[in-house]
Amino acid sequence: MTRKKIKAQILRLQFQKMIKKPLKIVIADDNKFFCEALKDSLNTHKEFEIDNIFTTIKSLIDFTSKNDLDILILDVNFNGESSLDYISEIRKLPTDFKIISLTTLNNIAIKNEALQKGIDTFIGKDSDFSTFKHTILNCYQKNDSKSAEKTNMEINNQKISKRKIQLLQDFYKYAHKTEKELSSILN
Secondary structure, three states, X not given: OOHHHHHHHHHHHHHHHHOOOOXXXXXXXXXXXXXXXXXXXXXXXXXXXEEEEEXXXXXXXXXXXXXXXXXXXXXXXXXXXXXXXXXXXXXXXXOXXXXXXXXXXXXXXXXXXXXXXXXXXEEEXXXXXXXXXXXXXXXXXXXXXXXXXXXEEEEOOEEEEHXXXXXXXXXXXXXXXXXXXXXXHHO
């Protein structure tokens, strides 16, 4: 047996000990075709039960405020809006479901913002989906989502602070503003 297969088997046994019923998973992405394809893919695993799919943030918020779930697989870009801006509404009730951000916006600045706002696991849609089952199980077993948070990052041996990352994000977000308006926004 390869090391990868042994690790997968250990993870599966740990999961089976920990939980007796399938994980309730909700998928939220503005692309219905992607939601359906991911649902079909995950339904092949007995450890998962796809509870619902949502293509709008409003319908997702309505659902999470009234229902129990274990895992939310959430796209970051919803018809031009960032779902990260709605995390506090999505998690309005004190529930302990985990959020996996699955996105095409796979860069360190978005990842840091996602982790700061309460995303438990951040992966790109360009990732290897053959290990996605293990990603979900690992996310569910994590106890502390803040442990992955970084205050600084390093690019080409240059340390970039959390504030500089925020400024770069704001420059991008407010690129349409004049210099004076941008100065006012950034203080």
